Amino acid sequence: MPTPTVPNGVPPLEELLASAHVVSLPMRVKFRGIMEREALLLHGPLGWGEFGPFPEYADGEASRWLAAAVEAGWQGFPPPLRSSIPVNATVPAVSADRVPDVLARFGRVDAVKVKVAERGHTLDDDAARLAAVRSALPDAAIRVDANGGWDVPTAVSALTRLAGVGLEYAEQPVPTIDGLAEVRSRLRAAGTPVLIAADESVRKESDPLRVARAGAADLIVVKVAPLGGVRRALEIVAQAGLPAVVSSALDTSVGIRAGLALAASLPELPYACGLGTVSLFESDISTDPLVADDGAILLRDVSADAGLLSQFAASPERRDWWLARLRRVHTLLTAP
Structure with a gap:
């Protein structure tokens, strides 16, 4: 019934x-x-x-x-278009000497997201953390996530400096959509090759498409739960008309399964996804957690263990x- x-x-x-x-x-x-x-x-x-x-x-x-x-x-989820989802490693705002230990938990990866602009940390700390990642992974794509922690002048100055390690993109460097547009404009005018990604400006806005209309980002970061599900997220990506990165909201394997469903259903998946965050937990709720193997997670169902x-x-x-x-x-x- x-x-x-x-x-x-x-x-x-x-x-x-x-x-x-x-x-x-x-x-x-x-x-x-x-x-x-x-x-x-x-x-x-x-x-x-x-x-x-x-x-x-x-x-x-x-x-x-x-x-x-x-x-x-x-x-249930929409039918998938792919069965293997590339994922990035995630390096929290740790000291540079802890970077190798954090990366070791993810195995082989081709992309790394590094937290920056964390309260209590300086730009020197961020630069050292990025340098440690680049030293450990000379060929990996590196993206930074500031969670809106900078103002416009600080973001432009910081990203100009951090671009030296070779940044794939910078996620939410400032809090507002207008600020993102300004940072993006200033970096482009200066010839600084850092793309701008919008995260909070998509998932926390009453109008998640405004960032695209404002020309404030080169790509968007989408998370299933804050957007109301896989189908709703697919609609937003289609309407935004921008490349998308699927990311985690610090989920257990149950939430990661939904993120994988979204990544598997997107018509295009140009970037590694931020779905490897179960490796940041001491334990998961599944005996067979959804963690990366050789830089990717295979699409499969997951159950919570009693x-x-x-x-x-x-x-x-x-x-x-x-x-x-x-x-x-x-x-x-x-x-x-």
């Missing part, structure tokens, strides 16, 4: 609550300022879905994450917090 649904194709709240598991996974290194990644996992008739908006996100924004989880568990769900179950207080959030967001998502 088909699963009963409420408005907008979302299962009843009771069904979601009955399948919910809240986990807290320890990180190997600090990432986005955290050492524990919490997420709520849902088990539907078609597989597992992940609801993991960061705690600071408001319920309205979090509702897109629930829509993505419902798509994964109750609707033992790991129990081992890494969040505290009762945090579980209650997440279930309360699920109730609120479900109300928003099913409103007429």
Whole structure:
């Protein structure tokens, strides 16, 4: 018998609550300022879905994450066009001497994303981190992610300096769309060969296509959960008319599976994807995690392991917090 649904194709709240598991996974290194990644996992008739908006996100924004989880568990993914997805390694804002250890967890890779502009770190720290990556991987494509941490003059100055290692692109160097357009214009006028990628200016905007209309980026970074699912992300990429990089929102293997579904469904995939972030966890929720092998992840389904769900179950207080959030967001998502 088909699963009963409420408005907008979302299962009843009771069904979601009955399948919910809240986990807290320890990180190997600090990432986005955290050492524990919490997420709520849902088990539907078609597989597992992940609801993991960061705690600071408001319920309205979090509702897109629930829509993505419902798509994964109750609707399924579009047919794939490819079965192997190239992925990059990710180097957090660690000291240069720790770079080899971080890279070693990813195995052989052809591309690396390096965090820069982290609070408490200087441009000298960023330059040293990039130099260490280039020393370890002379032929790899290197991209940097500033998470909007610079203003326009600082971004132009920093990227002019960091371009010396050979940057594939710079992701979200400044917070605003107008700022991205200005940075891009100044770099091009100066002949600095760094492409600009928009991330937060796509996934956190009420109008994710404005960045393309403003000529503010050369490519866009798309993440399944913040955009409301694989199908919605495919629509945004098609309408934007820009090359796309599929990236992770620091997901478990369940969330990575959705990212792989998006990358597998895009008509073109010109860049390695940021879907190798399970390697940043001490443990995953699957005994067969979705991690890179020889620079790529093969498209396959993944299941959460009951033992790991129990081992890494969040505290009762945090579980209650997440279930309360699920109730609120479900109300928003099913409103007429």
